[in-house]
Amino acid sequence: MGYIKVNLDKILAERGMTSKELAEMIDITQANLSILKTGKAKGIRFTTLISICDILNCQPADILEYVKE
Template sequence: MAIVINLDVVMAQRKMGLTELSQKVGITQANLSILKNNKAKAIRFSTLDEICKVLQCQPGDILQFVED
């Protein structure tokens, strides 16, 4: 089982860069980069909530289950 984070895809669709998103969400670029590059082991619901608000998307647009 694998959860894939498609944050980079959603950011590209919204034409939003890492710096702008990190400022609007209120988390560091380093932590956002970890999410964007599928290196994260967990994400707080509050962080996911803010990302979805800023990008005007649903959690399912960012998180995807891919079977091994």
């Protein structure tokens, strides 16, 4: 069974944005964004994913990657 790798740090670095800035822009706590970034989240709301993609001008596949073990 595989897992989902979250590449949010990579996209943030490419955009020159901090996690704190993104969290404020999408109106979630830094703690919840950290849980997502570290791959510890059990899920993500589509509304949150849409907001992230809108702000970072990217596609969901840029952020989420399926890794087969």
